[in-house]
Structure formats: C-alpha cells, structure tokens
Amino acid sequence: MKISASALLNELKDRTSQHLEYARILTLKTEEELNFRTSQDSWSTLECLEHLNRYGDFYISEITNRITASKTSTKDIFKPGILGNYFAKSMLPKEKMNKMKTLKTMNPIHSNLDKNVVDTFIKHQKKMLELLEDAQKVDLEKTKTNISISKLIKLKLGDTFRFVIYHNARHIGQIKRILLH
Template sequence: MESAVLIDDLQAQVRRIIATATTLKQLLPVDLDKAPAPGAWSVAQILAHLNFYGDYYLPALEKALAQAPPAKKYFKPGWLGNYFTKLISPNAAGEVRGKMKSPAQARPSSFVKAVDTLPVFIGQQQWLLELLEEARTKDLGSVRVPISIAKMIRLKAGDTFRFLIGHQQRHLLQLTRTLHQLQLN
C-alpha cells in the first residue's frame, strides 16, 4: 500500500475518534462515570483503558520514528501486524469479532473519573495525529515497536499505528453501546 494513502486514512480515523471524544464533553461527567451494568465498564473506564495503551504506544512510536530512515513510497504490512490488526479492529460492518479479555494491568479501576480520563484521551489523539504527520517522512517498515504484552514481539511502525487505531475503534464501539445503555445518546 502507498505510505501516504495509509497515513491519510489513519489520520482520518483519528480525527473521527477526536470528534467522538469531543462530543462527550457535552455530557455530565457523573454520567460518564456510571457503569451500565454490574461488571461493565463506564465511559471513563473505557477511556482509562485506551489511555493505558496510549501511554505505552505513543512514546514507543515516537522513539521508533526518531530512528527511522527516510520514507519509502510503499509500506508492506507484516503478516503478524495484519493478524493483530484484523483480530482487534472492527470489521467493515462496524462489528467486533468477539470479546477479548484485557490483561490485568490494562483493566481500569472502578474509581476513574471522566474529568481525568477524557482530556488525557483527547490529548493522546492529538499526539497521535502529530506522530502520523511525522511518519509521512519516515520508512514505516524499517523500524519496529515492541507490543505491550510481549516485548519480544515487535511490529513494524506502520502496523503498530494500524493496530493502535483499530483497538481504539473497537473500544469506541463499546463506548457508544455504553452510552446507549445509559440512554445518553
């Protein structure tokens, strides 16, 4: 795939994520802190979960891009990157394959608050846009980023961007369902 086309697509997806997150500012924080059912995550918890991964992957991507050589016209995804991205991302119909259990360290506390998690999430999305812009000048296939759950497994930077954004899209669907269950949308 052409690197520029990939980056354009990923930036468009992040802008949609930012737009969705920005609409949450119109809701009462106390409502965003409510779980729709016992054992279910609140909007604040979903954002805290995504922030956990942003805290890991954004600095890792920044470090990888700093080491990357100049851009190549084409990016060839790796088989493992394709597998993980397909596994985590919603399909073309906007559906997820099934529930996945989050690692213990990525599970949010029930005490997190939207007033804390929402600004961090939006800030991380802005940073992600900046990293994608920087990625336009870098070879996304030449540097690798260790995945959060097994540092010895490393994905190409381009695949890491795809995986991270797919993961966010997955949880934004969860967030939308949560709002619907709470009758907030």
C-alpha cells in the first residue's frame, strides 16, 4: 500500500479531531458515570482513557523528539513498513474485536481515577494535532521512532502515528460500548 503523505496526515488529523470532540463530551459526564464498569474485570471509561494517556505520555514525547531531531524533508508518498503496518492495522476497530493483553504498566484497572484523566487525554489530542502538523515537514518513512514495548524495534513515523491514533479509536469505541450500559 502506498498513500499520499498529506492524505495520511489529513486522515489522522480528522480522526484525532473526532477523538478530541468526543473527549470534550465526556467532560459533561459525572465521575460516577465515567467510573462505571460493565463487570469487575472490565475497564471503566476513565481506565480506558488512563490506558491511552500512559501510551500518550510515551509516544507524544518520542514523536516530538524524533520530529525535532529529523534532518529529513517531506516526501509525497508514504509506504508503511511491514511491522508498522501490522501493528497499526491490528489496532483498527473491527466489528468483532479481538481481545488483547496489555502490559502491566499500561493496565490501569482498579486505579483511583477522576476527571483529570479526561483533561489529560484532551491535552494529548491537542498535542497530537500539533505533531501531525509538524510532521508535514519531515519524511514519514525515514524518520523513525522507538516503540513502547522494545528499544530494539523502530517504526516509521507514519506507522507510529497510525498505531497511536488507531489505538485511541479502538478504545474510544470501547468507551462508547461501556456508556451504553
């Protein structure tokens, strides 16, 4: 698959803007609603967002540093890497969602959380929009980022953006299902 770099960034900006708008709606919910869980071992809305915030803390810093340090200039076409494409696609929401294990450090279950979690998520989405804007000046293929689970693997910046933003979409879908109960 090859895609126009600007089309990819625009699609990711659109998704991120939707995530930001949805998070703003969540600020209108009570903490009781945001802490509701469908079962004892499922996540609440705040736990889903806290999970995303923990990844956001890593990836926003990593992406910021890599864009700042990049000596590359923009390229018209983005071709995903094999591993990066696999990771990104595995995060995309599907009708029949496959359950995934999360790292212990990224699992917020039974944490004592309040609405500040929503505010942090909103800040992360605003920063992600800025980074997507900044990314227009660098090569999305040649600029590489570390990943949260291993220092040995690097992904193309375009794949990292896709992974993080699709991961957000996955859990926002989960939140919508939780709030239906």
